Amino acid sequence: MNGTDSRMSQEKLKALSTDSLVRKLLDSGGMAVVFLALFGVFSYRIDRFCSLDNMVSLGLQVSSIGIVACTMLFCLASGDFDLSIGSVYACSGVLAAVVANQTGSVLFGLLAGILIGGLVGLVNGIVIAKFQINALITTLATMQIVRGLAYLVGKGQSVSASSEKFTVLGSSLLPLGWLLPGRGAGGTSGLEGIPTPVLITVFSFVLFGFLLRYTTFGRNTLAMGGNKEAARLAGINVSRLQIIIFTMQGLMAGFAGAIMASRMGIGDPKVGVGFELQVISACVLGGVSLKGGIGSMTFVVSGVLIMGAVENAMNLKNLDPFFQYIVRGGILLAAVLFDRFKQRRAD
Amino acid sequence: MPETQSYLEFQGIGKTFPGVRALDDITFGMDEGRVRALIGENGAGKSTLLKVLSGAYTPTTGVVRIAGRDCAFHSTADALAAGVAVIYQELNLVSDMTVAENLYLGHMPTRKGLVSRKTMHAHARKQLESLGESIDPSMKVGRLPIGQRQMVEIAKALTRGAKIIAFDEPTSSLSDRETRNLFSVIRSLKDRGHVVLYVSHRLEEIFEVCDSVTVFRDGRHVETFGTMEGVNHDVLVNRMVGRDIHNIYGYAPRAHGEPALEVEGILGRGLTEPASFQVAKGEIAGFFGLVGAGRSELMRLVFGAEPKRSGTVRVLGRPAHIASPADAIRSGVMLCPEDRKKDGIIPVRAVMENLNISARRKHAYGGFLINEGWERKNAREKVDQLAIRTPSLSQLIMHLSGGNQQKVILARWLSEEMKVILLDEPTRGIDVGAKSEIYSIIYALAKQGIGVVMVSSDLPEILGVPDRILVMSEGRITASFSRDEATEEKVLKMALPTAGRKAA
Numbered sequence: 001m002n003g004t005d006s007r008m009s010q011e012k013l014k015a016l017s018t019d020s021l022v023r024k025l026l027d028s029g030g031m032a033v034v035f036l037a038l039f040g041v042f043s044y045r046i047d048r049f050c051s052l053d054n055m056v057s058l059g060l061q062v063s064s065i066g067i068v069a070c071t072m073l074f075c076l077a078s079g080d081f082d083l084s085i086g087s088v089y090a091c092s093g094v095l096a097a098v099v100a101n102q103t104g105s106v107l108f109g110l111l112a113g114i115l116i117g118g119l120v121g122l123v124n125g126i127v128i129a130k131f132q133i134n135a136l137i138t139t140l141a142t143m144q145i146v147r148g149l150a151y152l153v154g155k156g157q158s159v160s161a162s163s164e165k166f167t168v169l170g171s172s173l174l175p176l177g178w179l180l181p182g183r184g185a186g187g188t189s190g191l192e193g194i195p196t197p198v199l200i201t202v203f204s205f206v207l208f209g210f211l212l213r214y215t216t217f218g219r220n221t222l223a224m225g226g227n228k229e230a231a232r233l234a235g236i237n238v239s240r241l242q243i244i245i246f247t248m249q250g251l252m253a254g255f256a257g258a259i260m261a262s263r264m265g266i267g268d269p270k271v272g273v274g275f276e277l278q279v280i281s282a283c284v285l286g287g288v289s290l291k292g293g294i295g296s297m298t299f300v301v302s303g304v305l306i307m308g309a310v311e312n313a314m315n316l317k318n319l320d321p322f323f324q325y326i327v328r329g330g331i332l333l334a335a336v337l338f339d340r341f342k343q344r345r346a347d
Numbered sequence: 348m349p350e351t352q353s354y355l356e357f358q359g360i361g362k363t364f365p366g367v368r369a370l371d372d373i374t375f376g377m378d379e380g381r382v383r384a385l386i387g388e389n390g391a392g393k394s395t396l397l398k399v400l401s402g403a404y405t406p407t408t409g410v411v412r413i414a415g416r417d418c419a420f421h422s423t424a425d426a427l428a429a430g431v432a433v434i435y436q437e438l439n440l441v442s443d444m445t446v447a448e449n450l451y452l453g454h455m456p457t458r459k460g461l462v463s464r465k466t467m468h469a470h471a472r473k474q475l476e477s478l479g480e481s482i483d484p485s486m487k488v489g490r491l492p493i494g495q496r497q498m499v500e501i502a503k504a505l506t507r508g509a510k511i512i513a514f515d516e517p518t519s520s521l522s523d524r525e526t527r528n529l530f531s532v533i534r535s536l537k538d539r540g541h542v543v544l545y546v547s548h549r550l551e552e553i554f555e556v557c558d559s560v561t562v563f564r565d566g567r568h569v570e571t572f573g574t575m576e577g578v579n580h581d582v583l584v585n586r587m588v589g590r591d592i593h594n595i596y597g598y599a600p601r602a603h604g605e606p607a608l609e610v611e612g613i614l615g616r617g618l619t620e621p622a623s624f625q626v627a628k629g630e631i632a633g634f635f636g637l638v639g640a641g642r643s644e645l646m647r648l649v650f651g652a653e654p655k656r657s658g659t660v661r662v663l664g665r666p667a668h669i670a671s672p673a674d675a676i677r678s679g680v681m682l683c684p685e686d687r688k689k690d691g692i693i694p695v696r697a698v699m700e701n702l703n704i705s706a707r708r709k710h711a712y713g714g715f716l717i718n719e720g721w722e723r724k725n726a727r728e729k730v731d732q733l734a735i736r737t738p739s740l741s742q743l744i745m746h747l748s749g750g751n752q753q754k755v756i757l758a759r760w761l762s763e764e765m766k767v768i769l770l771d772e773p774t775r776g777i778d779v780g781a782k783s784e785i786y787s788i789i790y791a792l793a794k795q796g797i798g799v800v801m802v803s804s805d806l807p808e809i810l811g812v813p814d815r816i817l818v819m820s821e822g823r824i825t826a827s828f829s830r831d832e833a834t835e836e837k838v839l840k841m842a843l844p845t846a847g848r849k850a851a
Contacts, residue, residue: 215717220704230690233691236673293696
């Protein structure tokens with residue numbers, strides 16, 4: 001083997017790869033840049049957009065989608081997706097309220113909500129991994145089963161929580177007001193703290209982002225999404241991985257449902273219709289590949305924030321809600337077209 | 348060579364894809380009435396250059412000059428208008444249309460706005476006859492044998508007035524007779540003053556039909572021989588590879604130790620009879636067989652990739668309970684799968700990810716938290732050790748050549764505690780230079796005392812690399828030869844299905 005020759009061409013290739021550094025930056029943080037640009041434009045064009053109050057309500061608005069998108073990231077990265085989360089989200093809320101009312105323990109109620117989600121996820125995972133059933137069909141089935149369950153548990157109606165403590169999880173403010181700017185001399189903002197759901201969302205972003213990036217679990221998830229058979233032949237236990245991912249997804253959907261119910265003080269079986277599509281849209285918008293193997297938390301955060309910011313801006317502008325559907329769909333379409341364009345160029 | 352006088356000239360052509368320089372400053376010229384061979388290993392840049400010539404790629408730098416005029420083609424239509432036609436392996440004909448329709452697709456002769464079938468057929472017949480072909484112009488192209496289809500493709504190029512005709516591996520699916528026919532057509536094109544470019548892997552053909560040859564390596568122009576005088580096979584291979592390959596296998600006997608792998612009575616899908624074999628430490632056992640003989644199935648059963656119905660596996664004398672690939676790896680048995688793209692690499696992930704995917708859990712903190720330091724060090728070490736050509740550790744593996752992808756998979760297993768390695772077609776689809784590198788890696792592994800099993804359908808390779816050759820046919824092991832006993836006839840005879848073997 002001619003050592004110097006191969007070394008030389010390696011150096012040549014290395015020089016080439018720095019050319020594309022700018023490109024890489026655009027590829028990995030492209031949607032974050034889009035979000036910042038949007039944020040700038042909205043702040044400039046819409047009066048109340050950049051106010052502290054509005055930022056907090058933006059945070060609350062994206063919290064449900066944000067929490068569930070964290071685990072949907074794993075699902076998509078592993079090459080699957082989960083349609084049952086919207087129903088789980090509703091069912092968990094209803095169950096939380098019912099159990100809290102019957103046992104008198106808010107804690108039990110919330111735990112029941114989270115656990116029902118985990119259970120549905122576990123069933124999804126086992127059916128998909130062990131019986132090799134397509135994730136689309138499996139979760140389409142559980143989506144309907146669990147929606148029915150939500151109505152049954154609530155006897156067809158929304159359930160109000162009797163205990164006041166039920167709303168603590170969703171409506172409390174954590175006394176972290178000092179973290180927020182503008183609370184000094186004037187003190188006009190009147191903000192006493194950050195809503196708990198927003199903090200939970202931020203915490204989830206950090207936790208799951210870390211899991212994906214820095215653990216064998218995360219890397220194996222991406223490997224499996226990139227090529228399932230190759231991952232299996234490399235010694236990864238793919239069916240166990242799939243079950244864990246779906247269970248995690250269910251738990252987080254249940255958690256988000258419980259938080260939502262707590263915020264409203266009501267468990268409502270009608271909520272969360274189309275929620276799964278919103279979550280998947282947000283992920284894909286950020287750049288997570290539907291084919292698996294490509295994804296990061298930066299993508300998800302960007303996607304969730306772009307969705308949230310646009311919706312928030314439309315609300316502030318009092319745009320007809322019917323238009324909002326069109327805008328949301330348009331953005332998603334534009335994002336995937338942009339993604340395809342990037343891939344074409346890379347080929 | 349006075350460059351300005353050549354009819355077709357490539358001037359400093361460069362083509363860069365993200366992370367890869369496919370062509371680098373290609374400059375050479377060609378005169379009319381000449382047949383020029385373009386040769387080089389896979390990925391040397393021949394096909395990319397043809398794509399630049401045909402307008403399928405726009406060059407990053409440089410210019411194509413035809414008859415002294417700079418040409419900037421943006422599509423194959425542009426190139427065709429300038430008299431350039433490229434005839435690819437997969438022909439560009441519409442199989443549901445007739446020969447004549449294909450010839451005149453897009454510019455059919457018309458009378459009063461209607462297609463004149465009669466004129467068209469007459470023209471087509473004349474054009475084909477000039478190539479020595481008597482094909483009925485009203486035949487559907489799909490019903491013609493491949494050799495005649497190729498003639499139609501050439502006739503099509505001529506009806507468009509192509510002066511420059513390039514062939515990309517034209518003989519790969521032709522019979523001997525069709526090949527000879529093609530060569531006589533190429534010679535007549537030459538006599539008529541066309542410029543012919545001829546890309547082929549088959550060096551014998553080049554000596555037969557070409558009068559000059561240009562050699563490429565790593566996207567660069569290495570040398571152009573204006574005549575074939577004094578040019579022989581060894582000279583061309585030497586220029587293509589950049590070094591002498593005297594003995595591409597480089598076999599040398601090694602000491603064998605106690606058994607590394609003992610397989611007994613293993614049975615599962617794809618096997619018709621329980622299979623047993625042993626491989627000693629430091630030994631290379633080759634498995635030969637025709638397609639469907641059950642070689643890959645046997646490897647996958649040993650590796651635990653498929654459930655086995657019965658049988659035991661022992662590694663270094665100790666029973667290994669292998670029910671999954673993860674179990675096999677834990678026992679020190681590794682598999683490089685036959686279909687690298689489908690079962691080996693994870694295309695959208697980086698080289699480093701593909702390399703560390705298996706061994707990382709042993710080095711991760713608590714088996715969970717990635718040890719970034721070790722990952723980097725290990726990847727760097729293996730890339731150097733196996734001379735893997737990649738611009739960086741974070742390059743996506745799908746952008747590497749087949750040989751380098753294979754080396755990454757070998758590196759994956761080198762990072763583990765390997766006792767036995769099963770190599771299923773390790774050199775399939777890999778060019779000559781990378782092949783001999785893979786062989787030397789295989790020998791190095793055996794020398795370290797690893798038991799090596801190598802499956803191959805390449806007869807010279809299976810006779811040249813291993814110490815011992817096992818033959819499979821119809822789902823069972825039919826013979827075992829030592830390296831010295833084995834001959835092509837003996838091995839092939841045992842590989843044929845039973846009926847065929849009796850007849851032979």
